[in-house]
Amino acid sequence: MKSYFISGTDTDVGKTYVMSGLAAAFRKMDIDIGVMKPFAAGTEQKSGFKSEDIQILAKAAQVNDPEQLLNPQFFSIPASPFTASKNLGVRVDVNLILDSFKKLSNMHDMLLVEGMGGIMTPILKDYFVTDLIKAMNLETIIITRSRIGTVNHTIMTCNMCKQYGIKITGIVINNFDSGYSPHELQRDLEEITDVKVLGIIPYIEKITIDKMMRHVEENIDLKLLI
Ligand SMILES: Nc1ncnc2c1ncn2[C@@H]1O[C@H](COP(=O)(O)OP(=O)(O)OP(=O)(O)O)[C@@H](O)[C@H]1O
Numbered sequence: 001m002k003s004y005f006i007s008g009t010d011t012d013v014g015k016t017y018v019m020s021g022l023a024a025a026f027r028k029m030d031i032d033i034g035v036m037k038p039f040a041a042g043t044e045q046k047s048g049f050k051s052e053d054i055q056i057l058a059k060a061a062q063v064n065d066p067e068q069l070l071n072p073q074f075f076s077i078p079a080s081p082f083t084a085s086k087n088l089g090v091r092v093d094v095n096l097i098l099d100s101f102k103k104l105s106n107m108h109d110m111l112l113v114e115g116m117g118g119i120m121t122p123i124l125k126d127y128f129v130t131d132l133i134k135a136m137n138l139e140t141i142i143i144t145r146s147r148i149g150t151v152n153h154t155i156m157t158c159n160m161c162k163q164y165g166i167k168i169t170g171i172v173i174n175n176f177d178s179g180y181s182p183h184e185l186q187r188d189l190e191e192i193t194d195v196k197v198l199g200i201i202p203y204i205e206k207i208t209i210d211k212m213m214r215h216v217e218e219n220i221d222l223k224l225l226i
């Protein structure tokens with residue numbers, strides 16, 4: 001069974017929510033699914049996991065793995081690992097990330113790994129999210145939004161993946177903000193990037209994992225991913 005790196009064209013495009021829908025849907029199919037967010041950054045939650053993303057993802061996948069594996073490094077300011085580590089005086093530990101990834105891969109049949117921000121978010125001066133995807137030897141699913149500007153961001157993301165030799169499984173259009181008509185966006189992105197759009201997720205009122213799971217089941221051919 002394959003594992004995937006869930007990347008995005010930017011921060012706040014819906015990586016966590018779309019991934020939670022995928023994880024919940026795979027769990028429902030009786031697949032032993034694991035989740036990971038190598039680096040998380042932002043305000044620390046008062047209870048549960050430090051990272052809100054991990055709180056959502058662990059619940060969706062129904063895993064009880066240690067926080068240290070699910071999210072090896074948490075930075076309490078919203079910034080890239082590169083900037084956050086400098087500002088906090090904490091060392092980025094890529095080996096710790098890769099060790100945790102290996103352990104989680106051995107604990108589950110399939111692993112979904114959420115990226116940080118976009119594909120070129122810096123981890124070290126000369127080490128980006130793209131390098132992490134390569135080190136994990138994963139293919140990637142790119143989450144993109146529908147707001148005007150997304151065509152530029154998606155083409156750049158696909159081109160960087162091609163430059164780094166990262167296989168792109170497909171694009172998911174998270175149609176939660178107005179701008180492009182999602183079907184025209186699909187048509188144009190497929191023509192320009194030669195990457196398949198796996199599905200379009202609509203805006204979800206009062207979003208929950210369960211609602212997202214149903215939209216994922218309806219709009220993405222999950223059999224293609226297992
Ligand atoms: N389909 C949707 N319908 C409605 N709201 C959505 C949808 N997708 C995402 N959202 C909302 O958009 C916000 C950003 O989503 P999410 O946290 O999944 O983004 P992200 O790419 O994981 O961000 P980050 O880079 O911080 O990890 C969330 O508040 C979520 O509630």
Ligand SMILES: [Mg+2]
Binds near residue numbers: 015016053114
């Ligand atoms: Mg997220």
